[in-house]
Amino acid sequence: MTAEAPTAPAPPYGRLVPVTVHFDDLDALGLLHNARYPVLVERAWGALWQESGFGFTGDWEAAGDACNAVKELRVTYDVPVTTAGEYAVHLWLERLGTTGLTYGFRFCSADGAVTYAHGTRVLVRLDAATLRPAPWSERFRALGRELLRP
Template identity: 70%
Template sequence: MTAEAEVAAPTPSADADPDGSYGRLMPVTVHFDDLDSLGMLHNARYPLLVERAWNELLHGYGFTFDGDWAAAGDFCNVVRELRIGYEAPVARPGDYAVHLWVERLGTTGLTYGFRLCSADGGTTYARGTRVLVRLDADTLRPTPWSERFRACGRELLRSAD
């Protein structure tokens, strides 16, 4: 059996959300230098693409960070947990997407789900969750999300259905 035959081909996702009923599909680009020596997207690049997509999403809602943590507001947050499962290799550079949605919106914490997928959202390469905790810039202790941020988060909530 060849190495190519052992690598599973990506398959359409059962929860791909082709009708756009939850979350947001954010375009990302995989570059040649994101690939490892086997010609596949390096495992460390998946979370980087997700981070970039999340930041673009927040920028779209008008949240910005200019380097001043005291003024950063909701951008002053830390990652508490990151879980990712790799389902199929991304084996070429090009246009892809990250599907983002909110799983849980707490007072000081937020869990969002993500899928690295084809540009149309139909094929999933990796999926996971990331837990963020909002911090007070002075004390570095958890502090509540702003109401503005919470309103945006509610727009992205995936229903329990």
């Protein structure tokens, strides 16, 4: 299966986070398995938030903004990934609300020029005790505003 991937420079917003596709991420046809894209995007977000001081260390109450749940996930597969190796995930925020956010992503070549898949994911910040929506902290919102797409 051959397909021409559209190429374009990475947009000047958000962050490009390196990820690695391993041989065992490929399916029987030698393509990156469709379920691996969201996992790799999740790992990229995890690395970005961890780098910014947000993360989960076993205590949901202490996790603060890292205590959140996925409400919606949409992925469009543009061109198949056919080899293991170094890639990137381009991440940004589409919307930053009081208790929720929508982020955009592109699974792309390491330089951000080729897009293999793109999509959005909606997250809701949760109160660890009640599992009800809770507001993002101001520290989190400040970082989020830096990632907003113009």
